[in-house]
Amino acid sequence: MGRGGLELLREDLEALSLVEGTDEAEALAETLARARRILEVKLRFEEERPADAAPLVVIAGGTNVGKSTVFNWLVGAPVASSSPLARHTKAPTVYVHHAELPHLRNGAFLPGYSRVLLEDPSEAASEAASQRAAYFLLGHEVDAVRRTVLVDSPDIDSTHERNRAVAEDLLTLADAVVFVATPEKYNDQLCIDYLRAVVRLGKRLTCVLNKGADEEVARDFRERVLPSLEHEARLLRLPYVAEGPDPATPADYRTELRAAVLGAGEDLAEVRRRAIRGARIALGHDLERLCARSREELSELDRIRAELEHALDARRDEYARFLVGLEFYELDQVFERVMDYFKIPVIDHVYDGLRGAVGAIGSGLSRLVGGRATVDARTAKLQARAEEDRQKVKELLEAARAECLELPRQQAGTLHAAVPRWLEGLAVPSVDELNALVERYQERARAESEAWIERETRRHVELLENHPYARNALRALKGTFQVGFGLLSAYLTGGLGPWDLLIGGATERATKLMLDKAGGYVHYQSLKAEFTAAQARLFRELLAEAIGTPLAARIPRGVAPERLERLARAARSLERGEAP
Known part of the structure; x- marks a missing residue:
């Protein structure tokens, strides 16, 4: 048996976790605990022992059936403590010839247990011993029992959980079991289940009907x-x-008992080989069941996560379609900044100053008459679009949350019973919390918009700077519009007139329109698609932050596929009785 294979199997079994809270969780947890016990208590211990080591014989049975009496008959001395009190045996007693002691290395033999040297048989029944995982070791020089290591087990039907756990460990460890029963208990279901476990693990079985059956x-x-x-x-x-x-x-019944249990004339090495093979096969069956269940769980978990991602992606796409239908004011800002970069000295300053002065006067009059400042048409449009966007974000957030909280219930099959605990604490946020979430998103969206506008402005400016003819043509065109319209206005009015207030803005709009047309419809759509995709990505991040990540964190990850494949390969080898 390769140590490397068992070490890797131990690591994989320790890391294996099944979804909690399912209908089968308790039974699967028992299967996993049993698999770990077989590996740790039996197989990893046996890989250190030589082939000719003495088999371990466990004397087991229910309460007050006389296990300790049978143990003492086998030894021929009062080694195990007997008592008419129920649950008397508290810690196992290991009776081993000194020549076999090196094969019971402390730490490998019953890992996790403390070894206590036994001086008084009554110590095995002490309450202090029952409070810790320990076993009592008694070495001897009795040649008649040299070829067997005897272990006195606690009651298999004990009401003490510690005793039952010790009894299960000893059953797993044993190469052979002496099952002691009485006329009153031999047919109890718990006894039958124990016998079936002995058979399942491939142990040699000797049944003793004690107390005058x-x-x-x-x-x-x-x-x-x-x-x-x-x-x-x-x-x-x-x-x-x-x-x-x-x-x-010297009674015949004791002679018969010792001959049957101590294996006079029997190939004891074969007893050990059968027990090791039985442990491998049992572990292989358990691993196969665990692997099958893990595959099923992993498939469901992956499907649930995929559906959650799909639902959030669908809301992102819906938001992107919404953005496509809005006015693309960001591109207007790009063109405005490009125009600002190519300002014509004196002329632009005159028109800008004139518009600014008139605007300031109009705003002052509005505050004086109406008590509030006027909002220009462009600002009003931007505010209206921002409010429309805010309402859409809230609507999509609420819809996505409701859909995602329902998805695990819809998609879970065998895991349906575990879903409620995943959703605990994922309540719908309050109105204030939702508004704060939307506001944080809009702040990020505005920052991303500003960054996009700056990038596109630099790109357009660099493009024009790298083409002097286009740059000069743009300035000439703009100057021509401004000077020409200015002269026309002066001719018609005999000086400054109301038309002069419109010349600067009209010139900029005409120039921007020409820039836009120069790029063409495909260029415009490409820019809008790029901007919309960036905003949709931000919204998708919001969906993940508010809904996807908190919910995904509560959904178990399942077993890693590569680990599951290793466990499946080990199961196939073990089911053939071979080392993994």
């Missing part, structure tokens, strides 16, 4: 219970000994 009970066990397991097992009956069972009794 009669022939009828033995026959029922032999004819009904054992056949249901579909596994080879030996059945023994032990008498009821009222007071102080003698661990070294």
Whole structure:
């Protein structure tokens, strides 16, 4: 068994997480815990042991069935502590020949447990021991038990969770199991489930009916219970000994028990090989189930995330179509700044000053008469467009939030029970919160618009500067318009007149129109598409910030595909009884 393969498998299993809160989450968590237990407790421990190491035999059973008594009969000495009190065994006792101690390296054997050297058998029943993960180790020099490591297990039906967990670890660790039952408990469902787990893991099984089971009970066990397991097992009956069972009794039942359990004449190496193979196959089956479920979950999670992205993209596209229908005032500002760059000294200053003076007088009169400042037509249009944009952003945000919160419920199949916890805390924001969110977006949009206007202004100016004929023609055309219209106005009015107020603006509009026409319709549409795409990207970022990212953070990521593929390959090898 390659250590590298097991180490990688351990890392993948530790990283494996299934979606919480589903209908099958509890059962899957048990499967995952069992898989990790098989790997850590059995397979990684066994890779360090030589082929001729002694098999581990666990004496297991329910409450007050006499496990410790059977343990002592096997040893021939009062090693395990017996008591009529239920749940007496608190920590496992490991009885091992000193020659086998090097094969039970501390840390590898029962990882996570503390090793305590056992001096008094009663210590194995102490409450202090039950409060920590520990096992008691008792070394010996008894040749009759040299070829077997005996372990006394806590009750498999204990009401103490710690005891049950220890019993499960010992079942996983064992190469062989001695299952002790009584006439009252042999057919309990918990006992049957335990026996099936023994079979599933490929352990050698010896069943002991203790405390004087009669022939009828033995026959029922032999004819009904054992056949249901579909596994080879030996059945023994032990008498009821009222007071102080003698661990070294010469009775035939003890001789038969020791022969069956200690494997006289049996190939003990084969017992270990079968147990290791059984552990691999069981782990492979568990991995296959976990991989199948992980694939299903990953598919659903990917579909939910894809649908969320699609929904947000659809709202972005809707916003882009809305922007296309608005006036493209930003391009007008580009042309204005280009005109400002190519101002004609004196002439432009005269017309600008005249317009500014008249505008200031008009504004002052408006404040004096109406109590408020006038707003020019262009500013009014910009404000109206900004308000229309604000309302559209709010509308799309609310629609996107409602759609995205409903999508996981619509798209989830086997994960439907987990969806409510994903959506907890994602309540609809208040009106003030929504308005603040929209305002932050519009600030970013205005900043992006200003940056776009500056970039396009520089580009157009550089284009004209790199073509002197076009630059000079533009200035000449503008000057001709201004001087020509100015002379015409002077001729008609005999000096300054109202027409002079219109000359500067009319000249700029005429020049901008010519610039626009010079670029052509395709140029105009290209600029508008570029600007609209930039604004739509900003809106998509807003959707992600307000809706997509908070929701996506609550949706589990699922198992990484490359990790899932490694686990699947390991499962195929293990199901054949091979090392991963």
